[in-house]
Amino acid sequence: MAKSVLLASFISVNATDLSAFASKIELKVECEDQDVTTFASGGWNERLAGLKSFELSVTWKQDTAVSQLDQQLWTLFGTLPAFEVRLSNAVVGTSNPKYTGNVLIKEHSPIAGSVGDVAEMDVSYPGSGALARATA
Structure with a gap:
């Protein structure tokens, strides 16, 4: 199993490479679980996948x-721009897939921090529509 260290990840928002401003990227994908348990389930819960969603969190x-x-x-505040993220800023391929979609820029923190802190903002952008994974 290949292991990796995040040294030069890639993030683009609205077709603009913003990697130089990001120090943390997290793309979380999940689906709702729907309980379909019946009396015939033998005393065990049964589940099916429901709606899927994703969220892009970034430290800028x-x-x-x-x-x-x-x-x-x-x-971009209040809009749904396209984004792309990759583990590495290297060429997209089977060992460096890209994830793309649209996110809602629902928050912005132009000023955040205490005396002596680095001026940064932690934000989370919910996905809108499908998330795609590609290796080419």
Whole structure:
């Protein structure tokens, strides 16, 4: 089994590479579980998969300079831009799949932190529609 260390992950939002601003990326995929247990289930719960969903969480290092992170995310606030994430910024392939879809930019924290902290923001963007995984 291959192991990896996240050193140069890739994140693009609205077709713009924002990897230089991100220090943490988490793409979480899940499905609802629906209980279909009946009296004939032999005393065991039976489950089926229901609706699927995903969420993209990112820790951004804030940059308020003109045309940098703050301005780009502020412009996208309340919209559903496309995104792409990969474990590595290397070429997409069987050992470096890309995940794509649309997320709702539902939150933005232009100022967050305490005295002496790095200016950063932890955000979570819920997915809208399907999430795709591709190796080419």
